[in-house]
Amino acid sequence: MIPFLSSISFGRLNSKILYNVLASSFHNNHHIQCRSIHQDDSMNDSNQDDDHDLLNDVFQYNLLVDLSPKNVVVIMPRMKKGDLYRMRLILKKFFGSTNRNHLRDYVRQESADAVVFAINVLRPRQHHFFRNFFDVEVYDRFSTVLKIFRERCSTKEAKLQLALAELEYVKKNLHHLQECDFSQFSFSKSFGGNFDTFYQIKKQIIQERESRLKRSLSTVTNAYEIKRKNRTTMEIPTVAVVGYTNSGKTSLIKALSHDTSLQPEDRLFATLDVTTHQITLPSKMKALLIDTIGFISEIPTTLVHCFRSTLREICTANLIVHVVDASHPNRYEQINTVHQTLKEIEVPEKLLQTMIKVSNKVDKLSIPIDNIDGIAISATERIGLDKLARQIQKGLIENTERLAFEMRVANGGEQYQWLYREASAIVEMKPDPHDANFLIMKVLITKSKFGKFVKLFHANLNSQ
Numbered sequence: 463m464i465p466f467l468s469s470i471s472f473g474r475l476n477s478k479i480l481y482n483v484l485a486s487s488f489h490n491n492h493h494i495q496c497r498s499i500h501q502d503d504s505m506n507d508s509n510q511d512d513d514h515d516l517l518n519d520v521f522q523y524n525l526l527v528d529l530s531p532k533n534v535v536v537i538m539p540r541m542k543k544g545d546l547y548r549m550r551l552i553l554k555k556f557f558g559s560t561n562r563n564h565l566r567d568y569v570r571q572e573s574a575d576a577v578v579f580a581i582n583v584l585r586p587r588q589h590h591f592f593r594n595f596f597d598v599e600v601y602d603r604f605s606t607v608l609k610i611f612r613e614r615c616s617t618k619e620a621k622l623q624l625a626l627a628e629l630e631y632v633k634k635n636l637h638h639l640q641e642c643d644f645s646q647f648s649f650s651k652s653f654g655g656n657f658d659t660f661y662q663i664k665k666q667i668i669q670e671r672e673s674r675l676k677r678s679l680s681t682v683t684n685a686y687e688i689k690r691k692n693r694t695t696m697e698i699p700t701v702a703v704v705g706y707t708n709s710g711k712t713s714l715i716k717a718l719s720h721d722t723s724l725q726p727e728d729r730l731f732a733t734l735d736v737t738t739h740q741i742t743l744p745s746k747m748k749a750l751l752i753d754t755i756g757f758i759s760e761i762p763t764t765l766v767h768c769f770r771s772t773l774r775e776i777c778t779a780n781l782i783v784h785v786v787d788a789s790h791p792n793r794y795e796q797i798n799t800v801h802q803t804l805k806e807i808e809v810p811e812k813l814l815q816t817m818i819k820v821s822n823k824v825d826k827l828s829i830p831i832d833n834i835d836g837i838a839i840s841a842t843e844r845i846g847l848d849k850l851a852r853q854i855q856k857g858l859i860e861n862t863e864r865l866a867f868e869m870r871v872a873n874g875g876e877q878y879q880w881l882y883r884e885a886s887a888i889v890e891m892k893p894d895p896h897d898a899n900f901l902i903m904k905v906l907i908t909k910s911k912f913g914k915f916v917k918l919f920h921a922n923l924n925s926q
């Protein structure tokens with residue numbers, strides 16, 4: 463059965479009818495068809511951008527379909543993002559309005575198994591109300607993202623980080639619980655007290671669990687740090703591949719590294735663990751590409767913070783490659799989201815300035831490649847990969863202050879052996895035309911190793 467996802471969006475406050483209905487069906491997550499049923503002509507004045515946003519958001523919620531092949535109704539307030547004040551008013555109006563009966567009829571008519579509110583966080587009271595009112599599972603944006611993370615994360619670190627994020631969510635909302643009417647529950651008896659006692663006990667349990675989780679996380683993170691430091695001492699430069707979720711980061715890494723274990727997927731948050739993959743650049747210099755978690759707009763900051771230790775890989779990389787899905791209608795918003803998130807996790811200014819922007823999926827575009835911003839590539843069709851590899855190499859050489867130098871060494875001699883072992887890359891090696899016992903070697907080397915070489919062999923060299 464093809465999962466069916468439909469969306470209901472509330473109209474502007476001053477419109478007579480509060481919502482219009484969008485119904486969409488998905489085929490293998492690739493294709494979206496939308497039919498808009500306007501309840502009232504006043505909705506027809508909605509500008510196209512709004513509808514565009516709406517469709518895009520509906521598309522984002524296909525991730526839910528992916529998790530549970532059921533019918534899902536998405537309720538989407540028509541308002542500017544982040545306009546919390548209006549959001550509250552809309553919800554308030556909705557609470558008191560007979561429109562909710564329309565919505566319930568709609569949910570029943572579509573035989574929906576879940577209702578998603580396309581807003582960041584529903585208050586517990588609202589959640590509780592809607593859960594009973596619709597008599598199906600109710601999600602907000604935060605719990606949707608958490609649900610997906612929970613289903614997909616596999617490493618110990620990701621699991622601990624997620625548990626911490628969930629706890630943040632519970633903690634943040636705990637004081638709102640006081641607004642709820644819990645008279646129907648029997649907890650006060652079992653806790654031997656009133657709500658305050660219950661609240662205090664809950665708070666204490668949460669605090670204890672939080673410190674336990676933080677302790678375990680720091681052990682795991684330490685092990686992770688040791689690995690990272692080992693990499694640093696190996697002096698293999700690292701490149702963090704970042705971007706909006708589903709932009710093609712994993713596909714690009716797979717194309718550059720030929721690592722068949724990588725599985726790009728057409729779903730949001732396919733990658734939830736940071737992994738590294740070795741590549742060889744045109745100069746034969748080795749580099750490690752770091753596959754990272756995709757960013758998403760309006761991701762709750764608590765979640766970003768909990769993944770901070772994982773995302774620290776980005777801050778400590780030698781270069782950042784930003785992958786943009788050039789075929790996505792909302793690519794500019796996605797670019798902004800990525801920039802904002804990078805700022806939020808405090809990526810050093812130098813890395814931001816030297817960041818390489820890559821426009822992926824150009825095979826899906828009809829415009830000429832020259833008109834595309836950044837380095838135009840297609841990871842799956844292997845377009846533009848050589849140019850990108852050269853650009854990565856250039857960026858790495860500059861950011862890691864590596865030097866290129868050429869010298870004449872005895873074939874098989876001490877200097878030859880040392881350079882062979884220690885240089886980042888042997889760019890070129892050819893016999894000396896005047897003496898077959900000697901070679902002309904062109905190498906890439908770190909500044910510190912260059913110093914060592916000079917000291918060890920008392921060489922008088924000029925780097926390039």
Ligand SMILES: Nc1nc2c(ncn2[C@@H]2O[C@H](COP(=O)(O)OP(=O)(O)OP(=O)(O)O)[C@@H](O)[C@H]2O)c(=O)[nH]1
Nearest residue numbers: 707708709710711712713726727731732733756841
């Ligand atoms: N047509 C086309 N599709 C691509 C290209 N690159 C990636 N894709 C598809 O886009 C989808 C997402 O690719 P991924 O590589 O998993 O994207 P990601 O950025 O790693 O996604 P997350 O890990 O979820 O953040 C997959 O279905 C890929 O096959 C491309 O150049 N052209």
Ligand SMILES: [Mg+2]
Nearest residue numbers: 711712732733
């Ligand atoms: Mg990925």
